[in-house]
Amino acid sequence: MSYAMIAEELLSSLGGKENVVSVAHCATRLRVMVANEEKIDKERIEDTEKVKGAFFNSGQYQIIFGTGTVNRVFEAIQGLDLETSSKSEIKEAVNKQGTAFQRAIRTFSDVFVPLIPALVATGLFMGLRGLVTRPEVLAIFGLTPESIPANFILYTQILTDTAFIFLPAMVAWSASRVFGGTPLIGLVLGLMLVSPALPNAWAVGFGEADPLLFFGFIPVVGYQGSVIPAFIAGFLTAKLERRIREIMPESLDLVMTPFLTLLIMSAVSLLAVGPLFHVVEVTMVETTKYLLELPFGLSGLFVGFVWDLIVITGVHHVFNLLEIQLLANEGSNVFNALITGAISAQGAACLAVGIKTKSKKMKALCFPSTVSAFLGIIEPAIFGVNLRYYRPFIFGLIGGAAGGFTAQILGLSASGMAITALPGALLYLDGQILSYFLVHAVSCAVAFSLTYSMGFSDKMLEKR
Template sequence: MSDNKEIAKQVIAAVGGKENINSVTHCATRLRIMVSDESKIDKNKVEDIEKVKGTFYNSGQFQIIFGTGTVNKIYEEVVGLGASEGSASQVKEESKKQGNAFQRMIRTFGDVFVPIIPVLVATGLFMGLRGLLTQEQVLAVFGMVPTDISPNFLLYTQVLTDTAFAFLPALIAWSSFKVFGGSPIIGIVLGLMLVNPALPNAYAVAGGTADPITMFGFIPVVGYQGTVLPAFIAGFVGAKLERWIRKRVPESLDLLLTPFMTLLVMSILSLFIIGPVFHSLEEVVLNGTIWVLGLPFGLAGLVIGTLNQIIVVTGIHHLFNFLEIQLLANTGVNPFNGIITASIAAQGGASLAVAMKTKSKKLKALAYPSTLSAFLGITEPAVFGVNLRYFKPFVFGLVGGGVGGFFGDLVGLEATGMAVTVIPGTLLYLNDQIFLYILTNIIAIGVAFVLTYLFGFSDKMKEEIEARKDV
């Protein structure tokens, strides 16, 4: 087995040498390399390197999938061998020059949103556990009824489940300021202004127990708890405004005037213009999404379950995060999760079929861990490392996702959170839905597995495809 340093040497050589590397960084699973000349990359050579689970070129970056943990070690060795180390922001700046306007927009949205994901994952798990603790069937096992639970304990669990969404604008404004070059602390304060307790609570207004404040006789103003777009736009505009002011204020007055003027102007814009306008737009998007999800006979699940992993491949799947957050913040449930889970599980089922059918030890060593990764909710290794490489497994994975999504939508699966799927996702269904959730996953995996095993892969097909790549 090659050590990580040897693997790093092979990676550098296969991408055209150190002179072809502008900068290198990594995310949770992928080594991300900005190169000067894409034509110098020997993709087949990279994919033959030990521990490499797949590669693809997207938005100006050559990305090599190593998997969680491994990628950190390979990254350290690559940098240690003299490759130019780049911060994530530097790589983003270089990648901004590549890709069309829509790709750049989606990439920027992802840059803002990704740092917030961990707390939303934790909140989703808290929601699942709280749902478990308050289920009569579960309490009955311990000889308890709901009234036996201490009100103070329930209050504590509410703190765990509500905080992230109540102060979501502060998180988004903080991240937006950071991405767009402003001071994150100003972003936090601006975001907190949007949910200040002095404003009518958005949930109370929606529930009819509070009324908006009317400013200037015609502008309705409420708190923006759980909203996304107002905070995102406010963060973008605020960061640009802060930088504009800072360039024009004398250094001796910068500490005093820049944050004062930024917060003053942005509080007016955010509460009286950006907030009302984009909150209304979010309502339109949310209502449209709910309408799609309300299509009869499981049609929404069929369409979304089939197309989801295609969207993941294009890299614009961060849009789903926006929709899931809005659904949770406004309706308390997330019907997207069960559908998307089916699409993820199905890719794992297709990868498992490849692993079990092939006689290639190297492909087995790649496909089995990739399958496990998909069943834990991360499909990149399975999709890019196995299924897309041989194409038919990917297509049958889409079919499995569509069938599983159709069933999940038909039976009305609704998650209590977001961002975890398949096996970890069971924590979002620890109520009377758990059986249907498991059955949805089994259907998706089963359809993809059977179709791939029977019609989607053979070692002969593998050899023919790899031979064409070598031409």
């Protein structure tokens, strides 16, 4: 079945064009907003080729395809005529679906998920730079760190620093887009926050520059690497732009709306939003660092255990904000190290079920789901196998806790974000690779042994 045929099959199963309000996707799931959940043929969707599971969460019908596949399905769906999805009255009804917390989670996901590909690439660049500049690697080619050309070092800095220098512009662009503003206006405002005319935030932090003082008491600096000020600025920019456009005569709209929006929001962002929410951001980072550095491996034990629980609720994208802040402020991401073992642990539990069962159908489900989990995509293993039989999922949580504990004891920390398990090894090429694989060995051994010994039997199949 081609991707175009899969898209048409999904559209029909979702209740047709008139029932689909919007379609988006994250790394693994197609996220569909529908006008009426009762019109969805859920069994037909789960039987569709390449679908690895589906469930309703946070006001969205989420269809699991896995990394790569979901992008192609989404592109095929974009090729269909979904003009009815823009009807304001249907959108308003859908926006009311779920609790206030669920709607907030959706909003954070919509803002930060589009930024992930750029940040993943940056993290991989950091890992590769750490690898090629290590003395042991250079020695293989008869080189030393001192013999690396200065221009090459400059090029690696361009690869690894650009995304974080202009992070506020990316965040403001995405926030403006999500909240109904013109994305380009949000982008320009974000660039103003990191203008070279302002004292560089990192230079101020290291005492190499002084902030500008407005009115004698408001410190103003660039906001390189900042997230929350840019998010708030993008939100306010979108709201202000829409308000100005409502009252602006059409003949003046093209010129005056962006002019007034940027004029007002540049002052508000630099003089109020920036200084205020920068303090909030620093406080959040310091609090997070404290919680992630609890002694005796307690942080890893807790985070590793609860991560898969967070994944099944669908709110795990909120932690993109945390990881972005850690990378921007600390230059490394300890959170990735604490959760990566939880990913492979669910894969190991699923593998134990596949090896132990005599059911060919179950084996056919378990083994591809295991491969997917070891590549960092755990939804097929969780929703297709482990959660159905409860015990494998619980033992996967225990394996994740063991992996998180080991990661914290070893002081593991990633150079990037958003990839885990085997692909995540690229984030630990700076001398941590052996420790990284040890973490996965521990988490997988615990999850597999517990699941194989007392987590599953074919009698469970008879009860379903």
